[in-house]
Amino acid sequence: MRRYLPSLSALHAFEAAARYMNFTKAAEDLGLTQSGISRQIRNLEDFLGTQLFHRSGPRLVLTETGANYYRDLALTLDRLEEISIDAVRGRSVDTSLMIGTHPTFASRWLPQRLGSFVSSYPDIPVEVTLATPSTDFETTRFDIAILRGAGTWLHARSIELFPETLAVVASPNLVPLDAKLDPLQFSEYPLIQNAGRPSLWLHWLRLAKLSYSGRIQGTRFAHHEMIINAAVHGLGLAVVPVLYVREELKSGQLHMPFGSPLRSDDSYFLVYPERKSHNPNIIVFRDWMLRGIRRDSMEPLKANF
CATH class of the missing domain: 3.40.190.10 (Periplasmic binding protein-like II)
Structure with a gap:
């Protein structure tokens, strides 16, 4: 039987528009025109027989159906991406660790310490990419993030590292x-x-x-x-x-x-999704990071800087 599935292009357009809540930014992200994004989403709504966005002037608001669909779709697209990467590199994404953080933190603080983790755990491939304080931990692909903030992120656990x-x-x-x-x-x-x-x-x-x-x-x-x-x-x-x-x-x-x-x-926090809290690689990285913070003793940094 033919599967009841909309086109992948329409799903990409909807996911990007829901992520940015803006057709123009979604179009820039996907290399399309704004009218192209609008057309793909209209096709998706026609296919599903339901409205995904309320349009109030220039503002976009997800309908309740749209919000639920976006949440589940984002996870599904992440999983599809993961199995595609598996096929390319011949190993499971589950064996790797994706770390998200701020650009300057990623270029200045983290590299000085990450070598120790890579040496100690050579079987855990590491990918470092950019994250923002507004990261949605219910749908993010990150396994763990190091973020500046007040320590409260929805659908996530956080541990303060240093102020x-x-x-x-x-x-x-x-x-x-x-x-x-x-x-x-x-x-x-x-x-x-x-x-x-x-x-x-x-x-x-x-x-x-x-x-x-x-x-x-x-x-x-x-x-x-x-x-x-x-x-x-x-x-x-x-x-x-x-x-x-x-x-x-x-x-x-x-x-x-x-x-x-x-x-x-603010302080810097180690943050990871609730849904991934039992991931062994996250636990290994979390414990390694906390040991390193204790060993390097951030207390002088608090007092002197």
Whole structure:
């Protein structure tokens, strides 16, 4: 018998539109036109005989049927992708470990430590990819994630690793090492903005208990890796997690002319889906990570950075 299945193209279009809640972004993701996405979803709704989206002007809202269909479809597409990868590389995805984290964390903190895990567990292939604090742990393909936040993610378990601490950093070429500055003098220098965390300067001002009513503007970069590189080259002052710039501070490429680091409201957490909580590879990585944190002793980082 012929299976009662819609086209894979229609399913891809719906999954992307539901994930972004935006036809334009779904089209960009899949390399289609917005009208192409709309047509595929209309075909899918006709096939199923039910409406998947409410359309209210430019806004999209999933119907109850659409929300349930998206949740189950995302898991099914993930599984289809997994068995396809199995066929290509000749081993089960279940034997591997997919780690999601922030781009700068993935490039600066994690690689220094991940070699130890790979050496200790050579039979567990590791894949590191990008994640966001809004990751949906009910449908995500990640086995485990390292994320900054308050520790609450739906459908997930989280373990605090260490707190985030923030500081204003500068190149000695921009602010001399021996400069005697009041913290509010930050406004006299060019500033670097974080597009991903646009309120970071205001957050630092609040943590430092500084009252400032002027404008905060400057060159904007997408994430911390770009921001740190710009600060090293003297483009401006930057508010960054000290976790990411310990080497630059140690080497003298950057310094903290406006005072010691301040603990923010967030911490870094190890997060994994509830549905995968008994996955042996997750348990191995979780325990390895916690042993490493204890061994390296993050307490000095909390106190000094």
